[in-house]
Amino acid sequence: MTGSMFTPQAPLGSIPGPVEPTPSALATLAPLALSDVSLTTGFLGDWQRRSAARSLPYCVGRLDGAGALTNLRRVTGEADGDFENMWFADSDIYKTLEAAAWQLGATPDNAELRTFVDTTAALLAKAQAEDGYLNSYRMLKEPDRRWEALHWSHELYCAGHLIQAAVAAARSGVGAEVVTVARRLADLVVERFSTVDAVDGHPEIETALVELYRVTGHRPYLDQAKRFVDLRGRGLLDGERFGSAYLQDHEPVRDTDSVTGHVVRQLYLLAGVVDVAVETHDETLLAAARRLWDDAFGAKTYVTGAQGSRHRDEAFGDPYELPPDRAYGETCAAIASFHWNWRMLLATGEVRYADEMERALYNVIAGSTALDGEHFFYSNTLHLRSGHDGSHEDAPSGRLPWYSCACCPPNLARLLASLSGYLLTTDHSGLQVHLYAAGDVRTTVDGHDVHVAVRTDYPWDGRVVLTVTTDAAVTLSLRVPRWATEVRLDGDVVEARDWYVQVQRDWSCGATVTLDLPMAPRIIAPHPRIDAVRGCVAVARGPLVYAVEQADLPAGVTLEDVRIDPGAPIAAGRLPDIPVTLTVAGAVETAESDELYPAAARTHTEPLELTAIPYFLWGNRTPGPMRVWIPVTTG
Amino acid sequence: MTGSMFTPQAPLGSIPGPVEPTPSALATLAPLALSDVSLTTGFLGDWQRRSAARSLPYCVGRLDGAGALTNLRRVTGEADGDFENMWFADSDIYKTLEAAAWQLGATPDNAELRTFVDTTAALLAKAQAEDGYLNSYRMLKEPDRRWEALHWSHELYCAGHLIQAAVAAARSGVGAEVVTVARRLADLVVERFSTVDAVDGHPEIETALVELYRVTGHRPYLDQAKRFVDLRGRGLLDGERFGSAYLQDHEPVRDTDSVTGHVVRQLYLLAGVVDVAVETHDETLLAAARRLWDDAFGAKTYVTGAQGSRHRDEAFGDPYELPPDRAYGETCAAIASFHWNWRMLLATGEVRYADEMERALYNVIAGSTALDGEHFFYSNTLHLRSGHDGSHEDAPSGRLPWYSCACCPPNLARLLASLSGYLLTTDHSGLQVHLYAAGDVRTTVDGHDVHVAVRTDYPWDGRVVLTVTTDAAVTLSLRVPRWATEVRLDGDVVEARDWYVQVQRDWSCGATVTLDLPMAPRIIAPHPRIDAVRGCVAVARGPLVYAVEQADLPAGVTLEDVRIDPGAPIAAGRLPDIPVTLTVAGAVETAESDELYPAAARTHTEPLELTAIPYFLWGNRTPGPMRVWIPVTTG
Structure with a gap:
């Protein structure tokens, strides 16, 4: 876990996951191959299988018919219409193609998915112009405007996602035609943009080109990615309606110390920034990413890991501007945050990045999909008010089957299909476990085979039992989350809060390590500068943030009137489909007057026992109000 | 002040102000003529003169050059370009023309203004199509798309404002050509829309047509206004990006009980709704307006009178969703609220409407213009955060000289030029004073001349001295604001909170009445359902809400860390250009940790004496953070 460079050695025939720094990259940790980890029954494994069984086929289905694929068929002449x-x-x-490629890496005999990949690849190859250009909107609507109005066109953004799909296809060994198509387009991008000062309004091409470089070793891809990062912030884009900060084009990355503008744009850019920094050994760029991380996670992140405080421009707010009811918290932003933190973790080995991955994964990302796998949140609020007008998909009262801007569902599918690649890392002599999930790990550390069997019911239970078998002197590092106050290793309390417990054993005959993370329910208080939740606390247990739903309140009680006693003991319980609920003493506090601005707000208080459920499960029973931050009882 | 119908009798040669119900209208109170009231030195009089001397000429200047007038000159062929x-x-x-017309009514020898009115009227007449159509955008850009895409085109909205200008011109007796142009357009509107089911995406035409009916007696204008009101809420408009509730087209007015969507659209519509209701004796429609008022002012209005909680769609939020930092509070919305409340007051005679006029006038509306009369807020926040990014005109850090959407400055100009018309009313035997301002009133009540001299330094001082001279048995009604806890009439405490003190005297030789409103500084607490300002209070004095500015804090203290002791005495003081400041004990409370979500928010507290200034004056000294709602000291 030092800052030294390290050469990962993936076993032959393995499937590298997303984000695979080259041997010469500036990296503290190396990812495991996707094929090194298989998740068994448990929170993450079940989720991953649900996504594969329900969400991914659902996304594939949505692309067809009147969906996005028809546009490509219009380019090839196979379909009519506009x-x-x-x-x-x-x-x-x-993104769906990328998800399918990762999924086929894990389950290669999924015939339906393979057909989707093969037919889509063939369609893309047929639609692609002779010179490699590919963008169905421009080809159908504005064939003469290629690469124009880049602040808006998303041509390079789309190209980036095609390249990411190709990277997944190359690593998984499926859909070679996708790789061919993507490389032809990538080559055209390099040809077109290596001598022109231009960037795309929506970053994505940067990280994609670095990954393509990692797959192919073709240096011009990396150079072009660096060029896009270097050129950003020089006002090359038309700021149009929301201004250049919306597009992160107001200040060069190396000079800025504040995350701004459209959250997904900002975070995709930062993924690319880290990728370029580690591959080009650019310490200044990495330092900028650290500064921006401090700003993002020190003053602009919700307790659920969501980011984006403004619906108007899907944007970061000012520092500490974190309204729970108007949280934007786009699902794609949370996925982007997960991606960025993973890159920071690989580069630095610092636990804070894994902490934020966990926060986002178990709360905002987990909550964005319904238990049926076929309904989604685009925006992830922390407070659905009584009387909310949910008539618009911008802020619906529940998860919707699809969105006119359908970026999130396929983004979730690609994350879940590649999730096994984000849980553990290795360095020259150790194996690090960042996110706990029941599963089996078969990898190599410094050339030696290592097998780890992880048995846990995390996050419902805090016990993680790891059985390690290897003939090498591997150091096993187990992450201690920031929220964990007392951690036990094989029954003994260990001092390692907010870092890693390091275990060295003789693993040759298999040795078992038992980690106990504290699962006592706890209160979270907001930083006093977060005005929007002053006088409130949240309830949490392990990595899970909890929420109170109208559904669990007695008849006649309105969620807005509910209060919590922050000093009262919190008891665990359960409800159907909700493994662990939390119950705590509270009150119903109703205003004695309807006056909006009285001289004093006199209230009437009645005691109430309050039940909270994991935030990610809200809205799965009956639709209705919900809140994460609960006002505390007064007096 | 009963609900009976009442016939106003304006003296010959007088200039009626805006909103002049016909003798047969459903009305409890009648407005005074604009020419009946002249404001002398004092808060409102000074403001009105500043607007006339600075803001109105400034708006006129802004229309020229590369401004809006050039488009008309392009229509007539006098200018080139797009x-x-x-x-x-x-x-x-x-709107500027309307302001100029009202202003010329008061100061007819303003040669510059008269030239502006005359040349603009001539330009309009020249630009108008043979059939009466007039809209420079459509005429220049899309001549074949007249009256198409009404959800967006604003053709009837613009026509409405032209008609309002014509109404002002007709009443003031200036710019007869404007009246001709407007009537030709109004006749075309009636011809086109009396048989077609259509409404405009942006209401305004409704109230305008009723007013034109009031001026002309031409019934088809009223019928058409009623038709537009009746047809709204039937889904005739393309809801496009923000949905039909944004356009108030989701539900017929008579059925709805919630203000929704774009605030200015909603409030302009409601002005028209009341106008139609009173002229057509439609009690159902008036009842709907009352229900919507209860919703707007019971759960969706800021303490400054601002309305609009969302920047995304310039819209009302859910009930009690009133974030101070992201308050939209458009200036035009506050003006629209003032207009709507005036109509409700005339119809019902209920004091609550005058209370809300005062709240908006002295806080959000007064604050929207800089003391120089040439810088404006479009959006009126209640909390400018430390670290705010004010780079966009959507939420700038201070008043700007102009906006790409320049609706607010000329709207302010027309309000201020007609302000004298909104202060007093008469009924069959009385005179009602709703808003207190130094000035002279010469009017008639029931055919008798009445003269009232009002001497006051309100709102800086609570004493209002009224000398009434008339040979009639006039009842003088003096509004007691909702915030006034103890009111004295000629030195004696009177019981009339939140209503009117009624005074009957022998006025024949002139009699003086002295009203003393309590000017002790006071604390305002928010309704407990307003989550965004939980644990905070505001400071007020008279009608003025106060704010704390970074400018008045000691070096090194950040506004976000400031706390107030809500039980401490509040002392009055003064600063240069700020007649009354308020000082109160408070604290600086800094977090002991940077952690965004700690288990407990431990803070370090130091005492601090806090100075607050009237909200409307903020941002006139140095730019910097400001907040209205101050967190209270804890422990």
């Missing part, structure tokens, strides 16, 4: 969906709808295809 | 500014920029001209 271009449909958002102008960047090609990217929905590419 | 259409500029917003597609509804004609309305900026019309």
Whole structure:
């Protein structure tokens, strides 16, 4: 876990996951191959299988018919009619394709998925122009405007997602035609942009080109990615309606110390920034990413890991501007945050990045999909008010089957299909476990085979039992989450809060390590500068943030009137489909007057026992109000 | 002040102000003529003169050059180039024209203004199509799309503002050509829309047509206004990006009980709704307006009178969703609220409407213009955060000289030029004073001359001295604001909170009445359902809400860390250009840890004496953070 460089050695025939720094990259940790980890029954494994069984086929189905694929068929002449969906709808295809490629790596005999990949690859190859250009919107609607109005066109954004799909296809060994198509387009991008000062309004091409470089070793891809990062912030884009900060084009990355503008744009850019920094050994760029991380996670992140405080421009707010009811918290932003933190973790080995991955994964990302796997949140609020007007998909009262901007569902599918690649890392002599999940790990550390069997019911239970078998002197590092106050290793309390417990054993005959993370329910208080939740606390247990739903309140009680006693003991219980609920003493506090601005707010208080459920499960029973931050009882 | 119908009798040669119900209208109170009231030195009089001397000429200047007038000159062939500014920029001209007409009514020898009115009227007449159509955007850009895409085109909105200008011109007796142009357009509107089911995406035409009916007696204008009101809420408009509730087209007015969507659209519609209701004796429609008022002012209005909780769609939020930092509070919305409340007051005679006029006038509306009269807020926040990114005109850090959507400055100009018309009313035997301002009133009540001299330094001082002279048995009604806890009449405490003190005297030789409103500084607490300001209070004095500015804090103290002791005495003081400041004990409370979500928010507290200034004056010294709602000291 030092800052030294380290050469990962993946076993032959393995499937590397997303984000695979080259041997010469600036990296503290190396990812395991996707094929090194298989998740068994448990929270993450079950989720991953649900996504594969329900969400991914659902996304594939949504691309067909009147969906995004039809636009490509219009390009090839196989379909009639006018271009449909958002102008960047090609990217929905590419993200689904990426998800399918990762999934086929794990379950290669999924015939339906393979057909989807093969037919889509063939369609893409047929639709691609002779010179490699591919963008169904421009080809159908504005064939003469290629690469124009880049602040808006999303051409390079779509190209980036195609390249990511190709990277997944190359690593998984499926869909070679996708790789061919993507490389032809990538080569055209390099040809076109290596001598022109231009960037795309929506970052994505940067990280994609670095990954393509990692797969192919073709240096011009990396150079072009670096060029896009270097050129950003020089006002090359038309700021149009929301200004250049919306596009992160107001200040060069190396000079800025504040995350701004459209959250997904900002975070995709930062993934690319870290990728370029580690591959080009650019310490200044990495330092900028650290500064921006401090700003993002020190003052602009919700307790659920969501980011984006403004619906207007899907943007970061000012420092500490974190309204729970108007949280934007786009699902794609949370996925982007997960991606960025993983890159920071690989580069630095610092536990804080894994902490934020866990926060986002178990709360905002987990909550964005319904238990049926076929309904989604685009925006992830922390407070659905009584009387909320949910008539618009911008802030619906529950998860919707699809969105006119359908970026999130396929993004979830690609994350879940590649999730096994984000849980553990290795360095020259150790194996690090960042996220706990029941599963089996078969990898190599410093050339030696290592097998780890992980048995746990995390996050419902805090016990993680790891059985390690290897003939090498491997150091096993187990992450101690920031929220964990007392951690036990094989029954003994260990001092390692907010870092890693390091275990060295003789693993040759298999040795078992038992980690106990504290699962006592706890109170979370907001930083006093977060005005929007002053006088409130949240309830949490392990990595899970809890929420109170109207559904669990007695008849006649309105959620807005509910209070919590922050000093009262919190008891665990359960409800159907909710493994662990939390119950705590509270009150119903109703205003004695309807006056909006009285001289004093007199209230009437009645005691109430309050039941909270994991935030990620809200809205799965009956639709209705919900809140994470609960006002505390007064007096 | 009963609900009976009442016939106003304006003296010959007088200038009626805006909103002049016909003798047969359903009305409890009648407005005084604009020419009946002249404001002398004092808060409102000074403001009105500043607007006339600075803001109105400034708006006139802004219309010229590359401004909105050039578009009309392009229509007539007097200018080259492409259409500029917003597609509804004609309305900026019309609002300025309306302001100029009212102003010329008061100061007829203003040669510059008269030239502006005359040349603009001539230009409009020249630009108008043979059949009466007039809209520079459509005429220049899309001549074949007249009255198409009404959800967006603003054609009827612009027509409405032209008609309002014509109404002002007709009543003031200036710019007869404007009246001719407007009537030709109004006749075309009636011809086109009396048989077609259609409404405009942006209400305004409704109230305008009723007013034109009031001026002309031409019944088809009223019928058409009623038709537009009746047809709204039937889904005739394309809801497009923000949905039909944004356009108040989701539900017929008579059925709805919630203000929704774009605030200015909603409130302009409601002004028209009341106008139609009173002229057609439609009690159901008036009842709907009352229900919507209860919703707006019971759960969706800021303590400054601002309305609009969302920047995304300039919209009302859910009930009690009133974030101070992201308050939209558009200036035009506050003006629209003032207009709507005036109509409700005339119809019902209920004091609550005058209370809300006062709240908006002295806080959000007064604050929207800089003391120089040439810088404006479009959006009126209640909390400018430390670290705020004010780079966009959507939420700038201070008042700007102009906006790409320039609706607010000319709207302010027309309000201020007609302000004298909104202060007093008469009924069959009385005179009601709703808003207190130093000035002279010469009017008639039931055919008898009445003269009232009002001497006051309100709102800086609570004493209002009224000398009434008339030979009639006039009842003088003096409004007691909702915030006034102890009111004295000629030195004696009177019981009349939240209503009117009624005074009957022998006025024949002139009699003086002295009203003393309590000017002790006071604390305002928010309704407990307003989550965004939980644990905070505001400070107020009289009608003025106060704010704390970074400018008045000691070096090194950040506004976000400031706390107030809500039980401490509040002392009055003064600063240069700020007649009354308020000082109160408070604290600086800094977090002991940077952690965003700690288990407990431990803080370090130091005492601090806090100075607050009237909200409307914020941002006039140095730019910097400001907040209205101050967190209270804990422990």
